[in-house]
Amino acid sequence: MDPNMIMLPGLTGVVPVVGAFLPAAGINPANFPEAEPSQVVEMIDGDTLDIEVSIVRRILNGHEMVMFGYNRQYPGPLIRAPKDATLVVRVRNEIELPTTIHWHGVRLDNEFDGVPGVTQEAIQRGESFVYEVHVPDAGMFWYHPHAREDVQQDLGLFGNLLVTSPNPSYYGPAHREEILVLDDILMDEQGVLPWGESAPTHALMGRFGNVMMVNGETNHQLSAKQGEVVRFFLTNVANSRTFNVTFGGAQVKLIASDVGRFEREAWVESVVIAPAERYVVDVRFEEPGTTLIANSIQAINHFRGEFYPHVDTLSIVTVSTETAAPGISDSFYSLRVHDEIAA
Ligand SMILES: [Cu+2]
Incomplete structure (x- = not known):
């Protein structure tokens, strides 16, 4: 779809009539910390990572914006871990929306799949949830909320999980x-x-x-x-x-x-x-x-x-x-x- 192409006449009105949501509406963005670029987190079997879901400030396309971040980073921390590791990830929610983390593509235990109302209750503001993320496959995965993704993911809640193979030539040579x-x-x-x-x-x-x-x-x-x-x-x-x-x-x-x-x-x-x-x-x-x-x-x-x-x-x-x-x-x-x- 061409980003500049408008919708057909009449179709633009065919959307649910709902109130408008912007994060931390009415609060001066200067109150929030500026988001930082993603950092690499090297983890091995049994390691624990704390992830805080919080409000950040960013300049995007010339506009000062209030957004969400995992550990105030965009994208969230890049987690690198060896195949077959089990990672403990403690997630604390500091945003106004209930959230979870879904570990996309990872074959992990159902109770840590991050689906609110199915595998866990959503994490309310001020609450935490501890995920045990076992990574049995090498490859690139990612994590994101499984609650109001249309808002939370769009506002910056996503990060990669790179699972490395013990085979040094799993991929061919690259610089x-x-x-x-x-x-x-x-x-x-x-x-x-x-x-x-x-x-x-x-x-x-x-x-x-x-x-x-x-x-x-x-x-x-x-x-x-x-x-x-x-x-x-x-x-x-x-x-x-x-x-x-x-x-x-x-x-x-x-x-x-x-x-x-x-x-x-x-x-x-x-x-x-x-x-x-x-x-x-x-x-x-x-x-x-x-x-x-x-x-x-x-x-x-x-x-x-x-x-x-x-x-x-x-x-x-x-x-x-x-x-x-x-x-x-x-x-x-x-x-x-x-x-x-x-x-
Ligand atoms: Cu997903």
Whole structure:
């Protein structure tokens, strides 16, 4: 969907009539701490992490905003843990909405799945819940609330959980890893548009936004060396938007997704990633200059019944003339096969 495309006449009114919700409405944003970029938390079996769900202040697209954060970070802390570890996560809720944490994609005990009214009661403001998160599979996972996701997730409550394999060649060689958390948010000239107070105003899981973000930033940038192979871990935390991620002219090798590495690696033109999905790609930046990581889609003009190409820049990669070392083009240009994954 083109972020600038308005809805058909008449359809804009077909939304539930609910009061408007903005977090901490009427309170000066200066009262809240400024959010900070995500930090990596290395955990091993038996470790405990405290996560506080609280109100933060952020500047987004030129607007001062009151948002939510896990430990005041955007995205929430990136948890790295080895396969088969059991992590203890103590969650304390300091926001006005009841919340939970759902560990998306993790095969854990049902009582820690974070579904309010089903596996636990929602965590009220001032209360805590202790999750035991056992991670039996290597791969990229993520965590988010399972209560009013349309509001809480949109306002910044999401984070990644990267489970590492004991096999050092679980993935092929890469020079470095980058986490790209894809998101969007709905804003106008005044700032963010309010959410529904008693119920979602659009789809149950939330709405499309018109401002694209990577790792919570609207102007995400990276630098790379010539010939550098960067492993990107993509997670789509947008409430409704499916992205089609392109990497300019760079060569893209798809190596893994939600449930770990693929049986066969493959060359791809782009990565289609729906809400909550994860993909892992190795990208080689061949040419010095600027490469755009973008959402490249066929948008639709409802009025004319026509598709047309639409591109939103997600991140700008500046590739230097310095050559990446060691050269790993041989391994990059071969596609690996993992027979043990075949059904
Ligand atoms: Cu989920």
